[in-house]
Amino acid sequence: MHSMFIGYLVVAAIIVKTSLMGLGGMSLAIASVAYLLNRLWMRSRARPFRGKQVSNQAQTSVLGSKFAQLCLTAALLHLAVYLGLVVKLLMMDGLEDIPAFLLSHLVLHHVLCALIGGIVTLMAIRLYLARREPPSLPRIG
Numbered sequence: 001m002h003s004m005f006i007g008y009l010v011v012a013a014i015i016v017k018t019s020l021m022g023l024g025g026m027s028l029a030i031a032s033v034a035y036l037l038n039r040l041w042m043r044s045r046a047r048p049f050r051g052k053q054v055s056n057q058a059q060t061s062v063l064g065s066k067f068a069q070l071c072l073t074a075a076l077l078h079l080a081v082y083l084g085l086v087v088k089l090l091m092m093d094g095l096e097d098i099p100a101f102l103l104s105h106l107v108l109h110h111v112l113c114a115l116i117g118g119i120v121t122l123m124a125i126r127l128y129l130a131r132r133e134p135p136s137l138p139r140i141g
Contacts (some may be wrong), residue, residue, distance in 0.1 A: 004060070005131055008067045011125035015074050019117035022110045028078040035071035038064055066130050070123040076115045081109065
């Protein structure tokens with residue numbers, strides 16, 4: 001489980017980095033593939049365990065669902081940015097609008113990708129905090 005958690009954080013860091021670089025298409029592809037692979041892995045692990053392994057399976061399930069939410073959020077936000085780009089492209093009146101379209105796309109795209117990177121970073125922090133087990137209190141009496 002420990003190696004899977006590190007994999008979750010590495011993929012989240014890659015999604016954040018590609019988003020911050022303005023590579024929305026690559027971030028979209030990475031998030032989509034990671035989501036699908038995580039879903040396949042979670043389905044293969046959905047078998048009953050006994051004893052102490054039940055708590056490990058529950059924690060793995062929580063981490064897997066939080067990672068799936070992270071990937072799905074990143075993919076959907078990048079899709080929304082590209083949908084906005086297409087809508088803006090369809091609203092052009094003529095060739096004289098192309099320079100303004102390119103300039104506004106560059107600025108707006110990088111700002112939105114940076115915002116998506118920030119959101120994914122906060123979700124990765126939430127994923128990290130979900131892994132930490134609450135401290136056990138000693139029993140009195």
